Amino acid sequence: MDQNIQSVVEFPESKLERLKAKQRTIRNYFLSAPALIVLTIAASGPLFIMLFYSFLTADEWGGVVWQGSLQGWFEVFMRHDIFDGTLLPADAHLSIFWRSIKLSLVTTLLCIVFGFPTAYFIATRPRSQRSFWLFLVTVPFWTNLLIRTFAIMQILSHSGFVNKFLQSLGLIEEPLRLLYTETAVTIGMAYVYLPLMVLPLYATIERLDFSLLEAAYDLYASRLQVLRRVIIPLVKPGLVAGSILVFIPSIGAYVTPRLLGGGKSLMLGNLIELQFGQGRNWPLGAALSITLLVIVMVAMLFYVRSTSRSGVNHAH
Amino acid sequence: MRQLKNSIIISSVAASMLFVSQSVSAAGELNIYNWGDYTSPELVTKFEETYNVTVTITDYDSNDTALAKVKAGGHGFDIAIPSANYMPIWISEGLLLKTRPDQMSNFKNVLPEWTNPDWDPGRHYSVPYQWGSVGMVVNTDVYSGDINTSAIAFDPPEELVGKINVAPEMGDIIGMALYYVGSEPCTDDKAALKKARDVLMAAKPKWVSMTYGIKEPFASGDIAASVYWNGDAMRTRQETPSVHYGYPKEGYVLWMDSVVVLKDAQNVENAKLFQNFMMEPESAAIASNFAMYANGIKGSSEFMLEILATAPEVQIPAEHLPNGRFIEMCSAEVNKLYSGIWTEMMK
Amino acid sequence: MHINFLKKRNRDRFNVEYVPSFPVLALICILCLYAPMVPLLFYSFNDSTLLTVWHGFSWQWYEAAWNNERVQEVTLRSLGLALQASVYSTILATMAALATTRVPKYRGQGLIYAVINQPIMVPEIVTAVALLIFFASIKAATGYQGTAYLVLAHTAFCIPFSYLPIRARLENMNLSLENAAADLYASPWRTFKRVTFPLLFPGILAGAMLAFVISLDDVVITEFVKTPGKDTLPTYMLGELRREVTPEINAISSVLFVVSILLVGMTFLISSKK
Structure with a gap:
């Protein structure tokens, strides 16, 4: 059915059809207009200010002077050695970039490993209980982020629960260093971003047609095969949405790395924040964030395009 | 066409809902922009009761945030409490009102070492808060x-x-x-x-x-x-x-945070009253008892908490x-x- | 789905929905989600200013929170703001999702998609500074210092968080039911109300819940956008973070937590009775 409509719209047979298609497009513009207006005023529009700022000169005390300059963009990629002035690639930025991407990838994976079964579990409860389970999963997140982070710090600390527990089992003698490590950051970020994975996944799994699974089992598919060949392809839209929602914000994460990681190594979010704060180099901050935006946007468009194409294939 | 009409109605309702807001009356007010967790509620109440003024507190988390926000304009604050090293910027950027605290009645209470700091010669703009x-x-x-x-x-x-x-x-x-x-x-x-x-x-x-x-x-x-x-x-x-x-x-x-009045303040008279108020020994002590730092006002120690008045962290040993x-x-x-x-x- | 439920009763031994290890992982996950709540509740009764070392039982922090008007005010403001932002952003996101999913390709579709998702692609500080500059000119021109700036900013960055779950749900819905309704001469609005909306509801609920959580936790944008006296719980805590966080916040969070658990539990009892 879906397919038929599409082909009709794409190749209008009569004037009437063409008119209907046109009307539908206008409807689409009007439906998306309010969201676009709000976003243009309070998100994307102001971002043009940033694009503009990235081509200006840094003011001595923060902010910019109205004088064109490519210095900000130059500093994204290159740096002069602080002391002898030789031109070098900006390796610090590169390693910070890499660390952020690495930790975000691990975070996303952890969220999938725990979030997928959770979403699946909720979606296969009896219909009347589903919203209860959904709320049960989100209630901890109604507590302030900083409070939750402190609670995690308490669990991981030197005299915290994990160390006490391991010591009482006799597995370790001296407390382990858990707090202020990259492991702590990853655990913390996976915890913080978990609902971003569970909720979109739930929304798609809830819609899953389980008779397809039954058909697969009737064809002697194994449990694993059903998961890999049937369930995952069918819930792909949710998986894509969830991964985007977890991966991208965790690249720019700010509070969690600072508190759980001890703030000793910068993440991308901290690096950019530094430029707008103590570093007083707004053009560099602006250029860094636009670089990030472009990379993420290209990756995302590519990702969405490739997954939506394979999604169509499965629907055939 | 009905589709279209419906979409328009939904869109406009949604958009208009965004701009529902309430207005605030403006009589006898003072807007203080201070570091978070740094303003004693007791101090606020005392000022409000003495001068019949409604005080609003807003927090900032760093000197840079405060500076950026005030520099951008339209902030609506009357008072800020920047740190000493940022003070010359606030002055040279023309963000401050020259209220001449050095001519205020309570200036005699300021300890001599704080009456003529490098960052605000002669105290033409600022009043000590905590250091x-x-x-x-x-x-x-x-x-x-x-x-x-x-x-x-x-x-x-x-x-x-x-x-x-x-x-x-x-x-x-x-x-x-x-x-x-x-x-x-x-x-x-x-x-x-x-x-x-x-x-x-x-x-x-x-x-x-x-x-x-x-x-x-x-x-x-x-x-x-x-x-x-x-x-x-x-x-x-x-x-x-x-x-x-x-x-x-x-x-x-060393550092010191000082009370300044902003150039585009709406409630200048109340703000000046607050500066003068902060040089009273009792008010300074209330501020210290909450923030747990020294204040630079003569005679405030008799109102201060015991631990604060004797702490080697706060009272720097002579050596x-x-x-x-x-x-x-x-x-x-x-x-x-x-x-x-x-x-x-x-x- | 319905067929499946019937079948399940007949074939108790083989449950199609079952995936090995999933229930265990799910329960572990839910337990982990609640793990930090234990120290949170526990230390709210601590007879000390510490959040990490136990000194003895006391109600003092509940008393302190009860007497601290500022903490109550910022908590309520956070909740109100999150509620407004999630409702607005979900409405806008639902409309946008309907306009960009399951529709024939049209000009500008890609751009709309990019604009909607843009807020999650830049670190918050960038949007924050940009909004500071932009709103400052509006504030200076109009003199308006209310909460609308915060509502607007929160709504904007919540939109992608509402949009993506709704879109994911829509992608898995085919048009046949809606077309059937249209064939029966139902108006588009009626079709939406009676067919699309009920089918889409789990996605809308998921989107609204995400937006609520995201708005509740926002620090950086709020810090830069807020007008005088409009602190939220996170910006208030930012100040404490630098100095010391007292169990007072634990107490207030514990109360909210217990209240929300009770509410959720009650809805469960009511809905399972039906």
């Missing part, structure tokens, strides 16, 4: 040696390696490292900066964290030393009695006084070197 220092907070159960040295952080003794926290304040930390190598903060002497960088790069692997909040990790044993503010050191000592505060002999950083100095704001050029060093260190 303190950045030093070495050490758990002497873990390390019993001399704590009055910044070697605690920059060349840590064996016992403290891997247990040190450093406040993530670029200016203060690099400044302290420059003192440590025998130079001055904000110097443009590249040899000295290079030395400071090398010291920092070598020390950093021996630190465990660079974050805010030290009371909890000291109590739980996650850290045993920290470069931090004196007031926090005192409060940490309340929970962990073996924690002591050292004043580095190589030089340590350490000469080593404490106010740091300036570095020039743009030096600041760029600073942030280069900082980024390299934290990459």
Whole structure:
């Protein structure tokens, strides 16, 4: 059915059809207009200010002077050695970039490993209980982020629960260093971003047609095969949405790395924040964030395009 | 067409709902923009009752945020409380109103050492709020040696390696490292900066964290030393009695936050009243009892909490006084070197 | 789905929905989610200013929170703001999702998609500084200092968080039911109300819940956008973070937590009775 409509719209047979298609497009513009207006005023529009700022000169005390300059963009990629002035690639930025991407990838994976079964579990409860389970999963997140982070710090600390527990089992003698490590950051970020994975996944799994699974089992598919060949392809839209929602914000994460990681190594979010704060180099901050935006946007468009194409294939 | 009409109705309703708002009346008000967790509610109530003014408190988290916000304009604040090293910027950017606190009735209460600071000569703009220092907070159960040295952080003794926290304040930390190598903060002497960088790069692997909040990790044993503010050191000592505060002999950083009136303030008269009010010994003491720092007002100690009036973290012992100095704001050029060093260190 | 439920009863031994290890992982996950709540509740009764070392039982922090008007005010403001932002952003996101999913390709579709998702692609500080500059000119021109700035900013950055779950849900819905309704001469609005909306509801609920959580936790944008006296719980805590966080916040969070658990539990009892 879906397919038929599409082909009709794409190749209008009569004037009437063409008119209907046109009307539908206008409807689409009007439906998306309010969201676009709000976003243009309070998100994307102001971002043009940033694009503009990235081509200006840094003011001595923060902010910019109205004088064109490519210095900000130059500093994204290159740096002069602080002391002898030789031109070098900006390796610090590169390693910070890499660390952020690495930790975000691990975070996303952890969220999938725990979030997928959770979403699946909720979606296969009896219909009347589903919203209860959904709320049960989100209630901890109604507590302030900083409070939750402190609670995690308490669990991981030197005299915290994990160390006490391991010591009482006799597995370790001296407390382990858990707090202020990259492991702590990853655990913390996976915890913080978990609902971003569970909720979109739930929304798609809830819609899953389980008779397809039954058909697969009737064809002697194994449990694993059903998961890999049937369930995952069918819930792909949710998986894509969830991964985007977890991966991208965790690249720019700010509070969690600072508190759980001890703030000793910068993440991308901290690096950019530094430029707008103590570093007083707004053009560099602006250029860094636009670089990030472009990379993420290209990756995302590519990702969405490739997954939506394979999604169509499965629907055939 | 009906489709279209419906979409338009939905869109416009949604858009208009966004702009529902309430208005505020403006009579006898004062808007104070201060560091978070730094304004005593008791102080606010006292001012409100004395002058029949409604006070609104808004928090900021750093000097840079406050400066950026006030500089952008349209902020709606009357009073801000910036730190000493940022004061010259506020003055030179024309953000402040010249209220001449030095001619106010309570100015006689200001301790002589605070009447003519470098950052506001003659006190034409500002009134002291709180002041303190950045030093070495050490758990002497873990390390019993001399704590009055910044070697605690920059060349840590064996016992403290891997247990040190450093406040993530670029200016203060690099400044302290420059003192440590025998130079001055904000110097443009590249040899000295290079030395400071090398010291920092070598020390950093021996630190465990660079974050805010030290009371909890000291109590739980996650850290045993920290470069931090004196007031926090005192409060940490309340929970962990073996924690002591050292004043580095190589030089340590002093700071003072002062009450200023903003140029585009809406309630100038109330703001001036507040400046004068803050120079009363009792008000200054109330502020100190909440923020747990010294205040610079004569006669305030009799209203202060016992622990505050006697704490070695707050009342600097005479032998350490000469080593404490106010740091300036570095020039743009030096600041760029600073942030280069900082980024390299934290990459 | 319905067929499946019937079948399940007949074939108790083989449950099609079952995936090995999933229930275990799910329960572990839910337990982990609640793990930090234990120290939170526990230390709210601590007879000390510490959040990490136990000194003895006391109600003092509940008393302190009860007497601290500022903490109550910022908590309520956070909740109100999150509620407004999530409702607005979900409405806007639902409309936008309907306009961009399951429709024939049209000009500008890609751009709309990019604009909607843009807020999650830049670190918050960038949007924050940009909004500061932009709103400052509006504030200076109009003199308006109310909460609308915060509502607007929160709504904007919540939109992608509502949009993506709704879109994911829509992608898995085919048009046949809606077309059937249209064939029966139902108006588009009626079709939406009676067919699309009920089918889409789990996605809308998921989107609204995400937006609520995201708005509740926002620090950086709020810090830069807020007008005088409009602190939220996170910006209030930012100040405490630098100095010391007292169990007072634990107490207030514990109360909210217990209240929300009770509410959720009650809805469960009511819905399972039906």
